[in-house]
Amino acid sequence: MIVALLQTFAKPRGIGALFLAVFSAVLPTTAQVSREADLKAALLLNLSQFVDWPTNAFATPESPIVIAVVGRDGFGRTLDDLVRPVTVKGRRLVVERHTSLQSLQTAHILYVASNRESGWPEVQRATHDRPMLTVADFPDFARRGGMVELYRNSEDKLRLRVNLTAARAAGLTLSSKLLRVSEVIETRGSQ
Amino acid sequence: MNWHDLPILRKQLIAIVLTSLVVLPLSGWVLFNIQKRSHHEQAVQSVRGLAQFIAANSAAMLMFNDPASAQETLAGLRTEPEIQRAAIYDVSGKPFAWYPTNSPSPQLPPRPPALGLGFEGNRMTLVEPIQEGQVNAGTLYIEANLSRVQERLRDYAGVLIVVLLASGALALILSHLMQKQITRPVLALAATTRRVAAEQNFGLRAEKVSNDELGQLADAFNQMLLQAQEHRAQLTAELAQRTKAEEALRRNHQQLQVISDNIPALISYVSPECRYQFCNLAYTLWFGLHPDKIIGRHMRDILGDRAWAAVAPHVQAAFAGHPEEFETEAHYARGGTRWIHAIYTPDRDPSGNVAGVVVMVHDITDRKRAERELQEAQAELARHAEELERTVAERTAQLRETIADLETFSYSVSHDMRAPLRSINGYAEILLNDPGISAQHKQFLHRISRSATRMDRLIQDMLAYSRMAKTQLELRPVDLETLVRDVIQQYPQFQSPMSKIEVRGPLGSVLAHEAAMTQVISNLLGNAVKFVEPGALPQIRIWSEHTAPFIKLCIQDNGIGIDPKDQHRIFGIFERLHSERDYEGTGIGLSIVKKAVERMGGTVSLQSELGRGSRFCVQLKKA
Numbered sequence: 009m010i011v012a013l014l015q016t017f018a019k020p021r022g023i024g025a026l027f028l029a030v031f032s033a034v035l036p037t038t039a040q041v042s043r044e045a046d047l048k049a050a051l052l053l054n055l056s057q058f059v060d061w062p063t064n065a066f067a068t069p070e071s072p073i074v075i076a077v078v079g080r081d082g083f084g085r086t087l088d089d090l091v092r093p094v095t096v097k098g099r100r101l102v103v104e105r106h107t108s109l110q111s112l113q114t115a116h117i118l119y120v121a122s123n124r125e126s127g128w129p130e131v132q133r134a135t136h137d138r139p140m141l142t143v144a145d146f147p148d149f150a151r152r153g154g155m156v157e158l159y160r161n162s163e164d165k166l167r168l169r170v171n172l173t174a175a176r177a178a179g180l181t182l183s184s185k186l187l188r189v190s191e192v193i194e195t196r197g198s199q
Numbered sequence: 200m201n202w203h204d205l206p207i208l209r210k211q212l213i214a215i216v217l218t219s220l221v222v223l224p225l226s227g228w229v230l231f232n233i234q235k236r237s238h239h240e241q242a243v244q245s246v247r248g249l250a251q252f253i254a255a256n257s258a259a260m261l262m263f264n265d266p267a268s269a270q271e272t273l274a275g276l277r278t279e280p281e282i283q284r285a286a287i288y289d290v291s292g293k294p295f296a297w298y299p300t301n302s303p304s305p306q307l308p309p310r311p312p313a314l315g316l317g318f319e320g321n322r323m324t325l326v327e328p329i330q331e332g333q334v335n336a337g338t339l340y341i342e343a344n345l346s347r348v349q350e351r352l353r354d355y356a357g358v359l360i361v362v363l364l365a366s367g368a369l370a371l372i373l374s375h376l377m378q379k380q381i382t383r384p385v386l387a388l389a390a391t392t393r394r395v396a397a398e399q400n401f402g403l404r405a406e407k408v409s410n411d412e413l414g415q416l417a418d419a420f421n422q423m424l425l426q427a428q429e430h431r432a433q434l435t436a437e438l439a440q441r442t443k444a445e446e447a448l449r450r451n452h453q454q455l456q457v458i459s460d461n462i463p464a465l466i467s468y469v470s471p472e473c474r475y476q477f478c479n480l481a482y483t484l485w486f487g488l489h490p491d492k493i494i495g496r497h498m499r500d501i502l503g504d505r506a507w508a509a510v511a512p513h514v515q516a517a518f519a520g521h522p523e524e525f526e527t528e529a530h531y532a533r534g535g536t537r538w539i540h541a542i543y544t545p546d547r548d549p550s551g552n553v554a555g556v557v558v559m560v561h562d563i564t565d566r567k568r569a570e571r572e573l574q575e576a577q578a579e580l581a582r583h584a585e586e587l588e589r590t591v592a593e594r595t596a597q598l599r600e601t602i603a604d605l606e607t608f609s610y611s612v613s614h615d616m617r618a619p620l621r622s623i624n625g626y627a628e629i630l631l632n633d634p635g636i637s638a639q640h641k642q643f644l645h646r647i648s649r650s651a652t653r654m655d656r657l658i659q660d661m662l663a664y665s666r667m668a669k670t671q672l673e674l675r676p677v678d679l680e681t682l683v684r685d686v687i688q689q690y691p692q693f694q695s696p697m698s699k700i701e702v703r704g705p706l707g708s709v710l711a712h713e714a715a716m717t718q719v720i721s722n723l724l725g726n727a728v729k730f731v732e733p734g735a736l737p738q739i740r741i742w743s744e745h746t747a748p749f750i751k752l753c754i755q756d757n758g759i760g761i762d763p764k765d766q767h768r769i770f771g772i773f774e775r776l777h778s779e780r781d782y783e784g785t786g787i788g789l790s791i792v793k794k795a796v797e798r799m800g801g802t803v804s805l806q807s808e809l810g811r812g813s814r815f816c817v818q819l820k821k822a
Binding site for chain 1: 255256258259260262263264265268331332333334
């Protein structure tokens, strides 16, 4: 399966094939951890298409978009394989993994794994004024100051919940197209 | 009717109608097609725009797996009546959302067809990719029905046909109206042209209505009329002038004929081919031919061969440019043999070539005869004259001898007569000195003495006269003043108180014989003091007048004067105007003066009136 995916991804256009794989996997609603992780990795990558970072978030116009993962994710090599052939608005994508915040220097998308749910406030404090799209899949992430929360709706479909206030505060602009397929919440004085 | 025979009005109308018939449908067709294409493109553009909008908005729905939103988006196509069906397929080609919304229509393709635009009758299909950035998210399929476009086009075509028909009709009406404006001046111009042609009246003018080409045409036409008018006037004037000139020429010719006819000479004009071009009446009479029989004929035909042979060289010379004048005896074929005097004058044209010869002939036959007779008469006369001269010479010689003898005789008689006179005078003196002589005898003796003295003077005068006549007088320069004063000195009667003589010098010198001149002056002065009223004092003035090469010596007195009727006589020998008793003299004095002056090559003149004095002048050559 993975090998088939990798072969498909060798072509840039082939990313559509990922969805084929993803949805063909999703639609039958067979809950498998690895499939769930693949799906989330694809969503994480898709998110990069709908976010505008301020110019000062990048050192140079060619600087890559850095996807940082904190905690133990279930993506395995999937995410790395997904991002390798992709460029977004002329920038490559780079995946970094961190076990502690100390090593976190620059990141444009920060995925907080569910095993680091307890550490979120700390992460939030460390990153709240930086143009960093925070993504997590644990409950109430958005309400707790996270920007994009991955959740399952009543039909058991994987959906997005977006905290627009938090994103704006970080200087990020989210595409209306993204907002249209997401549940949007706005918090007040959450900081 | 032939197209060329149609009036311009009809032609124009036909042209407009034909143009309208071609142009209006053509423009209608073009407009319709443009409209059709435009409608079509509009419809396609509209569907394509819709498709692009849906594709752009549905990418995120596909990427984040939100078919409900996609369905919702497609539901918005309700407002587009053309859109029949639509569907969004995911990347795997499965239907993700569709329109109409109830269920996937069986007419929808189960899988997305090839990308692009397709037409099938009124049905249009459009297949667009759905992409976000570089990511291919799915495919959009839209199917539209364009029958409404066709309907709108049909409506448009209907309106177009109505509009075209209306504008065609309007164009006809307008062109009909406009045409009048355009054709009226043309028709007026045509009418004027016809009138000009028919009436030959160049005084007519075309009316200028506008400033366009028709106006220019009218102007040009009027200009041409003006020129024609001027041209005709000029022609008329020229014709009149030519007629006048021809009349003048005819008159000239007539005058020439009349003049030449009245000249008694034979006059003709011959061309270089020796053919007559003109002849006068005398010419025709001479040959007894009508002028028509002469003009154009060769000279030889008229003159005859012999006469022609006589004049031909002269004719030739005249045509070579040399005027000829000659007399010859010509033997004419008509008119016999005549002497003629002919003048051939070459007539040169302006370039100097001989264009003809004027022949003028006089019949001098009579003159020639007269001349011959005159010559004969003159010869006779000459013979007679010669004879006469011989006789005269003989007689003159005889006479001269006789005169010489006579002169010698008279001289010797005169000379010899003085000796007896001196004897008579001498013996009378002796007797007078005798005391026994009575007073009466004394008186007789005085008479004898005086008569003898008078006789002696007469003889002296006679001798003086003879000398003057005979002697060779040698002329030398003589100073008149000296001579005059010497004469005055010699005679007491020329001196105061007996007379008063005034000499107004200088008198100049003349060529004269001194002794003869002395005789002349003393004789003249003697007369001047002698012929005065008794008791009057003679007053005499002497002067000279110089009229080169002569000097005139004048002697003016205050004497009794000479009656003009007697003046011609006084220089004659022995002529006396007064009796011996009143004024003594021999009557030879003035004869001697005249002879002497004439022998010296001069003249004597007299100016006088009775009782007013006399002026004698002697004119001699200046020395």
